[in-house]
Every structure is written in structure tokens, then in C-alpha cells.
Amino acid sequence: MKNRIFIKDLKDHVGKEVIIAGWVDVRRDQGKMVFFDMRDMTGKVQCVTLPVHTEAIEQAKHIRSEWVLKITGLVNKRPEKNIKASVLNGEVELEVTNIEILSAAKELPFDMSLDGYNLELVTELDNRALVLRHPKIQAVFKVEETVIDSFREFMKKNMFFEFQAPSITPAVAEGGSEVFQIDYFDKKAFLTQSPQLYKQIVMTAFERVFSVNKIFRAEPSATTRHLTEVVSLDAEMAFIDGWEDIRDMAEETVRFILKSIKEKNAEELKLLKAELPTMIEKTPTISLKEAQQKIFDNFKRDVRHEKDLNAQDERELCEIIKKETGSDFVFVYGYPTRKKPFYVYPNPENPEVNEGIDLLCRGLEWLSGGRRINDYNQLLEHVKLWEMDPNKIKMFLEAFKYGVPPEGGFALGAERITMQILGLKNVREASMFPRDMERIDERLSQ
Ligand code: AMO
Numbered sequence: 001m002k003n004r005i006f007i008k009d010l011k012d013h014v015g016k017e018v019i020i021a022g023w024v025d026v027r028r029d030q031g032k033m034v035f036f037d038m039r040d041m042t043g044k045v046q047c048v049t050l051p052v053h054t055e056a057i058e059q060a061k062h063i064r065s066e067w068v069l070k071i072t073g074l075v076n077k078r079p080e081k082n083i084k085a086s087v088l089n090g091e092v093e094l095e096v097t098n099i100e101i102l103s104a105a106k107e108l109p110f111d112m113s114l115d116g117y118n119l120e121l122v123t124e125l126d127n128r129a130l131v132l133r134h135p136k137i138q139a140v141f142k143v144e145e146t147v148i149d150s151f152r153e154f155m156k157k158n159m160f161f162e163f164q165a166p167s168i169t170p171a172v173a174e175g176g177s178e179v180f181q182i183d184y185f186d187k188k189a190f191l192t193q194s195p196q197l198y199k200q201i202v203m204t205a206f207e208r209v210f211s212v213n214k215i216f217r218a219e220p221s222a223t224t225r226h227l228t229e230v231v232s233l234d235a236e237m238a239f240i241d242g243w244e245d246i247r248d249m250a251e252e253t254v255r256f257i258l259k260s261i262k263e264k265n266a267e268e269l270k271l272l273k274a275e276l277p278t279m280i281e282k283t284p285t286i287s288l289k290e291a292q293q294k295i296f297d298n299f300k301r302d303v304r305h306e307k308d309l310n311a312q313d314e315r316e317l318c319e320i321i322k323k324e325t326g327s328d329f330v331f332v333y334g335y336p337t338r339k340k341p342f343y344v345y346p347n348p349e350n351p352e353v354n355e356g357i358d359l360l361c362r363g364l365e366w367l368s369g370g371r372r373i374n375d376y377n378q379l380l381e382h383v384k385l386w387e388m389d390p391n392k393i394k395m396f397l398e399a400f401k402y403g404v405p406p407e408g409g410f411a412l413g414a415e416r417i418t419m420q421i422l423g424l425k426n427v428r429e430a431s432m433f434p435r436d437m438e439r440i441d442e443r444l445s446q
Contacts (some may be wrong), residue, residue, distance in 0.1 A: 004202065008042035027060075110123075134219065135263035143269075147421075154252070154257070161197075162209075162210055162211065166193030171190070171389070177218070179193055195215070210236065214231060224428075237406040242406075277420070288336075298316065307336045309332065332357065333357045370410070
């Protein structure tokens, strides 16, 4: 739009007539004057319509929340007693001289004011298109944008090459039944559960690689932590001395993401009353066995013979580690080999456990990764043991025939990180268009 000024820049135009465009936020009639806030993508400003501007005030009396207007007005300094120094445009207001209605809006179905907004998650998701206009909802996705951007930035800083992983695959990468099968012409194929096999293939050519891609999991459980479509932040690197190199790279990646959010999203954190998790200088690393022992010692729950940590174990472990060290994060290693995917490297001294790792924070898994098998024959052995069809992953296996250095990698779910950083109760709040067993935009049971 020609000559349009962004609302955040109005303070640079005091005394001048300008054009702004945006949405009506709230209208307040006061005696003969009409006040309303206008909002564009850069912020808000108070508009005042005086009786002298006869045409404008007649129109101002009709406008309601979410109407889209083009406004001509004079940028005035606010009277001294009305100055709000701490808010954007707290020192100025716009004296409206002309209103052009670009689009009228239906009456809102619920209170969309900053403090009045209070919806159940189901209603929020049923009205996603409208609630995306609310600053608290926008704040969530601005933080998520930083999570994804800063992951990319950190990877590039560290010489990782970005590639585009496919979403349609001939085979199941992670194992298990949590996979969507699709009709692929007259054949069957799958939606990818993870770019795992592809990031490993690309690593064999580019050394350090990463991808930001959608993954799909047919998670049958309706938990607060699972989506069926996830933004996966994946990394893979060659020439490692051991799984500890992967752990350290994962730790520095997360540290950089947290630092970026602190720098870029102070306003959003404040609005959502969120406190960033504490990452101490060296995140504690403990084995699954040690973790289970700690849970037993502290909570008198005996999970020492379990093969994995369940949701309650993760919560309790994080609580213990926080108390002991001040860290919100903890790495867990030493999971049973047969409980993890075929590509994870077994510990040579004790092949019953592998060199995979998980990073937990505030009671939830943020990241998985570890060292991988880089020897072709050992990989083939695992393919057989895991009862997989080598023909279905021929391209992957092919890459390992021709010399592959010791390697490993990790992956983080963008929604889970956002959820945990902001203290959201449900991962669906951190997905703009969440897909789960019960919803693809609309509720499936309707
Ligand atoms: P994993 O299956 O643990 O590992 O997934 C990695 C991370 O992705 C996120 N995540 C999910 N988030 C929401 N809903 C889900 N259904 C969901 N599934 C996964 C979590 C999790 O920590 N190939 C390995 C990674 C690797 O070894 O590099 C993998 O996919 O944050």
C-alpha cells in the first residue's frame, strides 16, 4: 500500500499527517470522542476521533473489533499525564482525519482482548484462524520461529550442510507401528517417521548435515506430548571420537537456541510469563541404570528393571537433577540395544546397551541421538536381527559399503521445545495446525 507507515514507526512522524492500515483492536467511546486501538504486524496505536472531523467520527461510531481500516491521521504527542513510557506508542496517538473501511468483520464469538481472552484448548483449536490474531498465541509461534531459525543458524555456523529430506519413503526408519502407510499409485509407501536414513546417506558425502523437515508418526495415544505431524530438527556428523561428541554438539545447539530466544523474544517471554530453563555449564549425563536408581532412592518407586523411562520417570528424574545440580537438563545414555532402532551403535564393551542418548528437560524428552553403526557388515547383521528387509533400505546400505567414518547425530522436535520453554500444558498449543488422532483442522468425530 502506497505511503503506508508501519505503526511501530509512528513516533518518528510526530506533527505529520500519515496513513496507517490494520485491524481495529478495541473501541472505547468517551463522550463526544471515539477512541480505538489500531493494530498492524508491528504493534498498536491509540486513535482518537474528534467531533470536528465530522465524516470520520460518524464512521468511527460504527466500526468494531477486527474491522480492517486504512486511516489518515495526524501523529500527536500525548498529553503529559497520559504518557505510557514503557509501551510502544505510549507517547503518541493518532488524530483520525479520514477512515476508509477495507473490510468489515463479523461480531467476534468470544472475548479477544488481551486480558479477557480465556479459551479451552479445544475451542481455541476449533477457532484457530481467528485466535491466531491474539498476541499470546502469536507469541508462541514467534518463539517457535526463533527455535527453528536459531537451530539453522547454529548448524550453519558449525559447517553443517542443509538438505531437503523426502517425506515419502519405501521403508520404516524408526521401527514400530507408528507409521502412516499411503497409497502410492498401485503400490504402498510410507510417510517418513524421521529423515534418519537420509541424513546418514547425505552425511557420507557431506560430513556434517542437517534438515528441518516434517516427520509423521501414527501415534495412537492422545497424550499432551504427541502430535502426528512434527517439525523435526535433525543433525548428523562424521568423524566423531565417540557418542560424547554428539552429546556435546547437541548441548551447544540447545544452549544456542536458548540464548537466541533470550535475545530475540524478551517481549514474548514476558507476555507469556515464561522463564527459560536453566542450562548449567556442563549438563549432567547419567546412565539409564543410574537414573532408575535415583528414582528409587528419591521416590521409592522401583523401576530398576524397566527398559526405558516412562513419563512419570522422566518427570521425577528431572526433579531430582534440578534439586541436585540446578540444571533443568539431563542427558541419559545406556539404553538397551534391542529397544532402540537398528542403526544405533552398541557399546563394544557391553553390546546389550547402546550408545544412544536422550536429552530431557523439565520432565520431558527434547532430543534423541547418539552414535550410529558405520560398519557395513555390522549394519547388515542388525538389519537381520531387527527382521527388516534389506531390499527396502538398499540405498541406505549402499552408502555404507564405500567407507564411512565414525558418526552420529540427533534430532529435536520444534513443538516440544517450544512447549517446554514456554511452560505450555499441551504440545498442541505449540503447533499452529496440530494433527492428532482426533483432529485434522476440524475434529474428526464431528
Ligand atoms: P525420536 O523418535 O526420539 O528420534 O524423535 C526425536 C524428537 O522428536 C520429537 N518427537 C515428537 N514430538 C511430538 N510428537 C511426536 N509424536 C514426536 N515424536 C518425536 C521429540 C523427540 O525427542 N531418528 C531419531 C533421532 C536421531 O537419532 O537422530 C528419532 O527420530 O522431541
